[in-house]
Amino acid sequence: MRVPFERTGAAPVPAHARQHLVRMRDGTRLATDVYLPEAADEPLPAVLVRLPYDKNSRYVYFDKVARLFTARGYALVVQDVRGKFRSGGRTLPFLREPDDGYDAIDWITHQPWSDGTVGMFGDSYYGFTQWAAVASQHPALRAIVPRVTTVDFNATTALDPRRTEDGVGRPVWIEGIEYYAHHWVDQDTYDYEPDRRVRPVIDQYEQAFAAIGARSAWFDLLAPRRTDVLHALGRHPFAARPVPVLHCVGWYDNIGIPHMNDYLELASRPGWDAVQYLWAGAVDHENYRLDLAPVTEHTDHAVSDAALERLLPEYTGPALEFFDVFLKGSRPVAALSKVRWELGHEGWRTATAWPPPGxxxxxxxxxxxxxxxxxxxxxxxxxxxxxxxxxxxxxxxxxxxxxxxxxxxxxxxxxxxxxxxxxxxxxxxxxxxxxxxxxxxxxxxxxxxxxxxxxxxxxxxxxxxxxxxxxxxxxxxxxxxxxxxxxxxxxxxxxxxxxxxxxxxxxxxxxxxxxxxxxxxxxxxxxxxEDNPWTxxxxxxxxxxxxxxxxxxxxxxxxxxxxxxx
The missing domain is CATH 2.60.120.260 (Galactose-binding domain-like)
Structure with missing residues (x-):
């Protein structure tokens, strides 16, 4: 059976961005957009975003995000990661992100508009690229704002209970592994619906790869096997030099459990504990809010530009306040709450720790x-x-x-x-x-x-x-x-x-x-x-x-x- 699919390539570069092809240490060039304030009289701190979802797509809306960052006095730098959309190199997630993150930061520090300080921002995989850059320890990286993410994505997808001491593991999260079969085949993205009736389940994806004419190398590693990403990175990010972190967690995020575990681990580590901050809201992975659920056509920011404009201040505001402290130094550290959290159906609160005192x-x-x-x-x-x-x-x-x-x-x-x-x-x-x-x-x-x-x-x-x-x-x-x-x-x-x-x-x-x-x-x-559930x-x-x-x-x-x- 042939699986119908839709292929999406790179969108046009916005007029208010300047694209560069930035050279990595192995000669590969990564497509990188720079957004600057209209009148920048002096060097600026930069915020770097490294993502695999097309830096110019409506899905990530960085042309709109850029206006808020540049209005605040930041250069915004948005890069397609290796092997995705306009960037060169092999399409393989995770493994090259520490080196590529280091090289992207280093390139920024040598630009005439840069003051030599860099922060990083972004959701999901482009939260992981922040952790990879932390592991690479570039001295210019001064703060990160990882949103709805985790330091080890593949630890969320499955854990065979037959391989654990206590005999308790995690079921296989198809969505988490299927993601690689859509987004990590080649430079583009593929949208298709597997035929859920097919057995064995692995053949659902073999049909899709046959229709596309290419396959995802990372999917092949995870289904039905598993790869240890952090081991492949070398240094664990938590063993690197501490940097200030604003963890932006969603109560309804499907990877919220590992993200909270990351925060709690760092909040308990000497050296890291003093610079851990938490923003936790009643949102899901795609930034839909409990107080607007279920959404309508007019409140769905994925299709409504007006709804997106309403979302953007909340999406960027916590990060901008954080960067004002740790990149610009224009606000005191005391201006930040250690924890800002939302009590669903009631509103926002602050606390000195999580869980809150009391x-x-x-x-x-x-x-x-x-x-x-x-x-x-x-x-x-x-x-x-x-x-x-x-x-x-x-x-x-x-x-x-x-x-x-x-x-x-x-x-x-x-x-x-x-x-x-x-x-x-x-x-x-x-x-x-x-x-x-x-x-x-x-x-x-x-x-x-x-x-x-x-x-x-x-x-x-x-x-x-x-x-x-x-x-x-x-x-x-x-x-x-x-x-x-x-x-x-x-x-x-x-x-x-x-x-x-x-x-x-x-x-x-x-x-x-x-x-x-x-x-x-x-x-x-x-x-x-005892059979493998994939096969x-x-x-x-x-x-x-x-x-x-x-x-x-x-x-x-x-x-x-x-x-x-x-």
Missing amino acids: TGERTFWLTEPAAATAGSLPGGGLSDTPAADEDHARWAYDPDDLVPSLVADSFSYLRDHPDASGLAAREDVLAFTGPVLSEPLDLAGPVSLDLRLAGTAPVFDVFAKLLDLAPDGTARLVVRGQVSVRGDGSSRDVRIECGHTGYRLRPGHRLALLLASSDYPMYLPCSGS TLVPKSSIQTLGTGGASPSRLTVTVLTPPSG
Whole structure:
């Protein structure tokens, strides 16, 4: 079967940019746009962006971002990374970014408009290129603003539980690996929809590569294998010279968990801790906001220029304030809050640390498991006290009837922000719900699950979704987490980290929890056997068991803001 696809190449260079072909140390030239203020009487600090998504595309809108940076007195330099769009070299992510980042910074410092100081800015992969430049340790790099990103992207895509000491890993995140099959084939980008009916799953992509006439070398490394990117970089960025970092995290970002882990790791490291700053908002990977979800044609910045203009000040503002301190020195360090965070449905707050001072843990115990398979919410209970007696709930994994992913693209989850209540009607989904709230419940910190689990398969997956159940019966995502577990049929305790959030559950609402063993096509279906899930032709069904009450009760732990006394 031939897979239809759409190929997108480089857009025109804007009139207010000047493109240079900047030479790297091996002779490869990278296409680089420079945006300068209209009247620059003296050398300027520069902000560098290095990305693989076409520096001139509407998708990254740097022609519009540039106007805000140059108006603030910065040169903005935007570069297509090696092998992408107008830049030369082999199309292969990650590996050359430290050297290329160093060379790009060095080129900037030798330009007549440069004052010799450089910052870096950007989302996702162009957040990673900032970490790669940190690893290369150019002395001119003075501050970075990585947004919705992580230092090790490939650690997010999968972790085989058979290769871990505790037998707990991560399911295969198809979206995270499929990304390379769209964006890292050659200089251009390819949009296509794999035929999800094809087995083995790997053949879905073989069909696409055959239609395109080229393939992604990095996809071939990750599916079905895995490559350690940080080892390939040489020096880990966290082992490099500390630089000030403003971590811009989205509560609904699909890589928000590793990004928060990066922040917390550096905030605990001597030398790095003093220069770590956090901006955390109720946004997803593509900068859609909770307070506008689900979006309309008029509020969708991907298609509406007016909506994009409204987004830009919030998108660039935190970075500009940060660079004013650490590049220009025009504002004191004391002007920056160490933590600025959004409490969803309530607004923005500041704190001296994360989680904010004044938070504490609250535990909800999973109870009434017999009702968890009732076929609708509320299902079982999330109670303040555990049940005295041990009890169990069982659910099936059927590879021929997978639990559907509620969005086609989790990178832009809040564009749809779907109602998840219908999933509770499935027999292969467990549901638990807490009491109706009489007062607001403010979540501000990590969320985790400790579950007593057993499975009949050698490997099984568990997907958890914590929801806000509204009085009208709709249920919308707050946080999520997932694990892949090596099993031998016996019960074991398994922790699921669901990341961090800032979120207000309003009076009349309830917490709800859904547990399942598939989430397709966001995640690769488990093989249910020792077979590789990418290549298995016949995945096997299994039964999972959840234990509640007794000596090892299952529980949900949330971090909450403690109401002020009196």
